[in-house]
Amino acid sequence: MKLCEECRKEAASVFLTLAVNNKVREVHLCSVCAARKGVWQGTETGAFNSSDIVGNLSGYFKDFLPAERKALRCGACGLTYAKFKQSGRLGCPDCYQSFEPQLTELMLRIHGSSSHTGRTYSGPGAPPPSRAEAARRAATLKTAIQEAVKKEDFETAAKLRDALKQLEGRDG
Amino acid sequence: MAEALKKFRPYVTWANARGAWPDMVFSTRVRFARNLADLPFTGRAEPRQLDGIRRAAFTALKETGLFPRGHFLKMESLGQLEKGFLAERHHISHGLAFTALPAAAVISNDEDLSVMVNEEDHLRLQCLGSGFAIEETLNSALKLDEALGRRLPYAFSGKFGFLTACPTNAGTGMRISCLAHLPAMSRLGLMPQALESLSRMGVIARGIYGEGTCVLGDYYQISNAACLGRTEEEFRVNMDRVIRNLIRQEIAARETLLKGHAKLHTEDAVFRALGVLRHARTLSYGEFMRNISLARMGAAMGWEMGLDFSTFNQVTLLMQPAHIQAAAGRALSPEERDVFRADSLRKKLL
Numbered sequence: 161m162k163l164c165e166e167c168r169k170e171a172a173s174v175f176l177t178l179a180v181n182n183k184v185r186e187v188h189l190c191s192v193c194a195a196r197k198g199v200w201q202g203t204e205t206g207a208f209n210s211s212d213i214v215g216n217l218s219g220y221f222k223d224f225l226p227a228e229r230k231a232l233r234c235g236a237c238g239l240t241y242a243k244f245k246q247s248g249r250l251g252c253p254d255c256y257q258s259f260e261p262q263l264t265e266l267m268l269r270i271h272g273s274s275s276h277t278g279r280t281y282s283g284p285g286a287p288p289p290s291r292a293e294a295a296r297r298a299a300t301l302k303t304a305i306q307e308a309v310k311k312e313d314f315e316t317a318a319k320l321r322d323a324l325k326q327l328e329g330r331d332g
Numbered sequence: 333m334a335e336a337l338k339k340f341r342p343y344v345t346w347a348n349a350r351g352a353w354p355d356m357v358f359s360t361r362v363r364f365a366r367n368l369a370d371l372p373f374t375g376r377a378e379p380r381q382l383d384g385i386r387r388a389a390f391t392a393l394k395e396t397g398l399f400p401r402g403h404f405l406k407m408e409s410l411g412q413l414e415k416g417f418l419a420e421r422h423h424i425s426h427g428l429a430f431t432a433l434p435a436a437a438v439i440s441n442d443e444d445l446s447v448m449v450n451e452e453d454h455l456r457l458q459c460l461g462s463g464f465a466i467e468e469t470l471n472s473a474l475k476l477d478e479a480l481g482r483r484l485p486y487a488f489s490g491k492f493g494f495l496t497a498c499p500t501n502a503g504t505g506m507r508i509s510c511l512a513h514l515p516a517m518s519r520l521g522l523m524p525q526a527l528e529s530l531s532r533m534g535v536i537a538r539g540i541y542g543e544g545t546c547v548l549g550d551y552y553q554i555s556n557a558a559c560l561g562r563t564e565e566e567f568r569v570n571m572d573r574v575i576r577n578l579i580r581q582e583i584a585a586r587e588t589l590l591k592g593h594a595k596l597h598t599e600d601a602v603f604r605a606l607g608v609l610r611h612a613r614t615l616s617y618g619e620f621m622r623n624i625s626l627a628r629m630g631a632a633m634g635w636e637m638g639l640d641f642s643t644f645n646q647v648t649l650l651m652q653p654a655h656i657q658a659a660a661g662r663a664l665s666p667e668e669r670d671v672f673r674a675d676s677l678r679k680k681l682l
């Protein structure tokens with residue numbers, strides 16, 4: 161029976177296997193520590209997610225975040241870099257700008273990349289799409305228009321054309 | 333007690349074993365972490381701001397039309413037993429259950445969609461699917477995310493993507509997980525090695541210890557480790573490949589358990605397990621999970637267990653500690669729970 165690696169007292173009741181920087185690591189936690197870190201005691205719960213546990217392991221971020229001699233602080237929410245390093249939690253969306261160089265390094269280590277390539281957000285208050293993103297979306301819309309016309313679904317085609325016009329208007 | 337629970341249906345659709353490989357994958361879950369722009373994350377926000385977020389989320393979620401006759405539950409209105417029930421149903425996390433902040437859980441009537449409001453992130457959207465169903469589950473989760481994103485301003489940056497309180501969730505904010513049932517690999521002692529190679533494929537595996545060093549019910553939760561730097565589709569394709577690989581290994585392990593001399597021992601273990609489930613007068617959760625795991629594998633091997641996978645799954649949910657107490661209508665001591673569990677199981681199996 162393995163001991164919990166957080167409190168080093170109780171028998172472990174949960175384990176995780178993950179690779180960090182290509183090194184496989186097993187994490188063992190007792191039910192009390194696991195509960196504190198996001199696993200419901202003794203039962204199977206899907207709402208818990210493994211990454212939350214990882215993000216809560218003591219010292220996890222300390223190992224990956226660069227040391228800073230200057231006392232950094234987020235101008236928007238007041239969170240200090242030292243506090244972030246200790247808790248692993250940022251205070252507000254602006255923290256991502258306030259600590260950008262440090263986060264870039266952290267992201268490279270924990271995600272293997274530091275820039276987002278997935279879906280972009282286009283809802284209220286969204287930043288205007290980059291030129292490349294706008295071109296990608298326009299291409300997708302054009303294909304969809306062609307398909308709709310082929311299926312003689314002119315109502316959809318008209319809606320898509322409006323969206324395309326709006327996108328191109330924004331870009332130009 | 334537990335007024336809120338009376339409105340929940342006894343069975344949930346995501347556990348009906350309809351998806352692919354229901355004997356190997358119990359359920360699939362896709363989660364998106366989202367935050368509202370121009371507001372501190374939950375941990376640094378004022379209660380007044382969090383209350384505003386909750387109100388805005390309720391309004392926006394109702395407007396999506398995806399939650400007709402849904403449950404809109406404020407956490408402070410729920411007791412511990414109700415929270416335990418929701419956690420066992422995979423709708424809320426431990427963090428949400430114990431928060432003192434104005435938080436909420438919004439759950440669709442069929443329980444496929446749920447949203448945690450003011451957990452570590454303002455919004456945690458999730459979609460649950462039955463069996464191995466990554467594509468469908470992802471599509472439903474995306475539909476919810478898009479509908480909500482049109483109504484609420486999300487915190488997003490071109491560089492880091494969707495911004496979350498913990499940098500481990502930033503980027504796509506997406507976590508895909510499958511709850512894999514791997515009794516044959518576990519029985520043959522193949523899991524430690526398999527888990528090591530899984531982690532090299534970019535996923536995190538998690539298990540809960542049952543009795544001794546056995547993993548509770550031989551269930552392993554497999555989720556994508558990273559969520560930044562690749563597209564949602566690329567993460568989906570990788571998870572799909574990982575789970576298919578795991579399914580192939582479990583099929584091979586089940587074949588080994590049916591070969592030659594091994595078959596008798598497998599059959600013996602499976603039917604002994606069925607005997608315990610049918611006849612026990614007191615049954616702990618750990619013992620229940622160990623035996624139902626074998627019976628479930630027996631059913632997959634074509635032996636008559638008297639239950640289909642859908643019922644196996646529903647029973648697995650219903651036998652959890654908070655579900656037992658919800659069915660009893662009151663808090664029970666662990667000993668009382670074990671008796672109640674054995675009694676209600678006997679009624680279902682005979």
Ligand SMILES: [Zn+2]
Pocket residue numbers: 164165166167168169170189190191192193194
């Ligand atoms: Zn511990």
Ligand SMILES: [Zn+2]
Pocket residue numbers: 234235236237238239250251252253254255256258
């Ligand atoms: Zn900040």
